Amino acid sequence: MRLRKFPALRKFGGRLLVVVVATALSALAVNLFIECNIGSDTLTVLLDGLHKSLGVSVGLASFCISIVFLAAGLLLNRTSIGFSSVMYSFLVGPLINWIHPFIANMNLADLSLFIKIVIVILANLCFSITYVLLMNFGNGMYAIDAVLRYMESKFGLRYAFGRICADALFLSSGFLFGGIVGIGTVIAFALTGPGTVLLEKMLFKFRRIYKLR
Numbered sequence: 738m739r740l741r742k743f744p745a746l747r748k749f750g751g752r753l754l755v756v757v758v759a760t761a762l763s764a765l766a767v768n769l770f771i772e773c774n775i776g777s778d779t780l781t782v783l784l785d786g787l788h789k790s791l792g793v794s795v796g797l798a799s800f801c802i803s804i805v806f807l808a809a810g811l812l813l814n815r816t817s818i819g820f821s822s823v824m825y826s827f828l829v830g831p832l833i834n835w836i837h838p839f840i841a842n843m844n845l846a847d848l849s850l851f852i853k854i855v856i857v858i859l860a861n862l863c864f865s866i867t868y869v870l871l872m873n874f875g876n877g878m879y880a881i882d883a884v885l886r887y888m889e890s891k892f893g894l895r896y897a898f899g900r901i902c903a904d905a906l907f908l909s910s911g912f913l914f915g916g917i918v919g920i921g922t923v924i925a926f927a928l929t930g931p932g933t934v935l936l937e938k939m940l941f942k943f944r945r946i947y948k949l950r
Contacts, residue, residue, distance in 0.1 A: 752876045756821040759867040764832035766863035767795065768840040773853040776919025778861060779904035779911070779926055786914025795837070800830025806880035814887035819877025826880060857921040865932040869940055900930035
């Protein structure tokens with residue numbers, strides 16, 4: 738059987754591929770940030786803080802936070818929540834825990850500061866690609882982005898600024914819980930919002946070629 742004879746199956750396969758790639762990139766980024774030990778992206782600072790203060794795994798903390806975001810997205814911007822949003826929310830936590838041993842064995846904390854900064858920048862790029870994939874090519878965007886897009890459409894709050902505000906909330910809460918804050922946090926704070934918007938604009942030019950909807 739050829740998939741082109743079954744467009745619904747082909748569409749589902751495309752969406753599944755998007756969410757798997759997006760989730761894997763996000764889980765990889767979280768582990769890279771934590772293992773470099775020079776400060777994480779703002780959300781991972783929160784996850785790290787919950788891990789340290791509550792004694793739960795980073796993956797479990799991520800799972801709980803993702804479900805909270807998903808509930809908020811369903812409440813405020815239901816039309817932007819779909820298959821990809823739900824799958825990502827349920828899969829990212831377990832994938833973080835699954836990938837962790839592989840990254841931990843690389844002993845990234847022993848590398849030079851310059852190399853760790855490069856790894857942190859790459860990890861941040863992974864996050865930006867995740868957000869763009871879910872917003873533009875999946876069936877439903879990342880739940881927190883659904884909330885931010887709602888704020889943008891209803892109140893004129895630009896997505897990049899909304900992302901910075903959300904990052905500030907994650908950072909302050911995570912720091913209070915004991916999450917590590919450092920130069921990696923500064924890099925992620927500066928790059929997440931602008932990087933996501935830039936990648937979205939770049940990929941929009943090729944949307945007709947790679948469109949999965």
